Amino acid sequence: MAKSSHSLAAQVYARLRQEIMGGTFAPAEPLRLAQLKDRYGVGFSPLREALTRLTAEGLVAAEPMRGFCVAPLSLEDLRDTMDTRIFVETAALKRSILHGDDAWEARIVATLHAFKLQLARRDESDPESRETLENRHRDFHFALVSASGSARMQAIIENLYLGSARYRVLRPGDRSAYLARNLEEEHTAIAEASLARDTDQACALLAEHYRRTAESLELAHRRQLGAATAAQ
Amino acid sequence: MAKSSHSLAAQVYARLRQEIMGGTFAPAEPLRLAQLKDRYGVGFSPLREALTRLTAEGLVAAEPMRGFCVAPLSLEDLRDTMDTRIFVETAALKRSILHGDDAWEARIVATLHAFKLQLARRDESDPESRETLENRHRDFHFALVSASGSARMQAIIENLYLGSARYRVLRPGDRSAYLARNLEEEHTAIAEASLARDTDQACALLAEHYRRTAESLELAHRRQLGAATAAQ
DNA sequence: GAGTGTTAAATTTTCGAATATACTTGTTTT
DNA sequence: AAAACAAGTATATTCGAAAATTTAACACTC
Known part of the structure; x- marks a missing residue:
């Protein structure tokens, strides 16, 4: 079995x-x-x-x-990936807000709730807890753009997510910048604007969210590069 | 050897x-x-x-x-693919116009010239001639967006091109709609607007070009579906 | 000592037999 | 007749040995 x-x-x-x-x-x-x-x-x-x-x-x-x-990582690829993510996902969000039905709204509410729960009980010292948080975070963002009506865009978004997730901070000690953000507030605001069908606001908030993420990832990537060089 | x-x-x-x-x-x-x-x-x-x-x-x-x-073809996928192409390629063209250097311009001029040559001497009854034309057409379009500065976008564009190229009209008899277009003029206009750094005009022309292509491919796809059904 | 060829080791890539799974056909049962 | 079952066939998948290629080690020449 x-x-x-x-x-x-x-x-x-x-x-x-x-x-x-x-x-x-x-x-x-x-x-x-x-x-x-x-x-x-x-x-x-x-x-x-x-x-x-x-x-x-x-x-x-x-x-x-x-x-x-x-595959190697690089600052250049990180920036490229995050820029492209912002470009594609804001467009997909725009279309989702236009076409999204009840199921779309429900999915956003559900994934946001699950994300918040894990955010509240998260334990940075536990790798499994971090992974769960990461998965629920991903689920929420996929939910946002799930009503774009374009399977091609969906596939692109998933691939870009995968590419950027490799830059996640792996060492607990380096996650301070990430944790300092008010993630609950950021995501709630994006969800609310989306459900209110406020396209411009939702896209602006999503883009800003990803810009902050990019910044945080860049910082961590630099630090990791430094650590790798120093370790030689 | x-x-x-x-x-x-x-x-x-x-x-x-x-x-x-x-x-x-x-x-x-x-x-x-x-x-x-x-x-x-x-x-x-x-x-x-x-x-x-x-x-x-x-x-x-x-x-x-x-x-x-x-992989199966479908009208839905064709539309999705062409819409996404327009969305991504116009953005990539915009960035290319912004960042393109002399080499970018030269590449556009070169590939357009090669395309025109083949367009003039094309022989619809010769599969090899059709393939050459298709390749040069592709080269020109890739050249247009080659200065976007984003490897990710480049990869996406190539993949979408591949997806849409499957809908090309395969039977010579069905290419009338495609051939009726003034392809030389359309491409020349796109190239000129791009080289003149007229972003809006270039993007509008490119989008229109792809809309026409989408229309032509849809027509051919429907016809082929009809033929396949009739043949059963 | 730097360069050059030569052999040996490590590694990837490919092949075809062996295995596991899905499909077909024919048989039985209800 | 329809459904359930049971070989038998066709097909996909996997394995480990064999072949091809690269890397490393070493001797040799200049």
Whole structure:
């Protein structure tokens, strides 16, 4: 029982993705097949398939005949990603406000509530608590733009989210800037403006929210770069 | 000699992609591994890798334990794709006009010239001639947005182009609507407005260009649907 | 000592057999 | 006849050995 109906490749993909996002494998770190084969207890085929998928999604980089490595991070990519997110998500939010029905509103209310609950009980020292918070945060933002009516935009938004989430602050000590923000207020304001169908206000608040996030991520990324350099 | 340095998987990927785009495999047609294995003379591994990549890019659909098939087309997807293209590419053009340097201008002039040459000598009865025209058309449009300064946007644009190019009219007889347009004039006008740094005009012309394209593709797609239904 | 070729080791990539899953066809049961 | 079941067939998926390629180590020349 509890036997997953997914193929092995899909399972490996999920685990690998989680471990890259979680920092088990550092950016630019080589991903040796033999090593991963042992770690996951699978053959080459599903491994390769998972890595190929992750490569197409931008989480992994592949060099012909030289294997795979975790895709590197850079300040440039972070800025690009966050700028593009703001651009695409504000447009998607605008359309969602225009077309959103009751289910859309309900989904926003629901995900915001769940996010607030976790925000209140969060424990920064517990990785699992941090992950739950991150997931609920993501769910809320996806809910906001879920009525855009464009599957293509949805896919783009998900991919960009994935790309930016890699810059999350991994070390608890570096999360002070993030935590100093009044996240409950920021998200509530975005939700209220959206539900009130105040397009301009909602988009402005969302953009500002992401600009703050970008700033916070940039700061943390710089600090991490510094730490990495110092550690050499 | 002439031995490709690419891996087998990359070669299979390129061929498969070309054959899907070219209509060798019809939309929604199952892609049987044994059949492809024979056709390309390779083993399962590179085949699977190529199919996985194409799946991530949206050209192929995969069902767990049931293999792969060519991703289906639909009027809904066509509209979504073209709308999103207009949205993203006009923004990218705007930024390119803002940041574009001499190399950007030169690239526009060069690709437009090459496109015009092929337009003049085009032979609708020759598939190769049609493909060359399509490639040069693509090159011009990529050149327009090549100075956006955003690698993420670039990637999105390329993926959306790929998605929409599948709706190209494949049968020569159905290209009348496409050919009736004054393509030389349309593209020249876009290039001129861009080089003159007239952002609003350039974006308006580009959007209009894509709206016409969308219309033409919709027409052809409907016709093809009708033909497919009638043929049953 | 810097450069150059040569062998050995490590690693990726590919192949085809082996396995697991889905589909088909025919049979039985109700 | 419809539904449920049961082989048998077709197909996708996975494995581990084999082949191809890159990297490392080492000796040799200039």
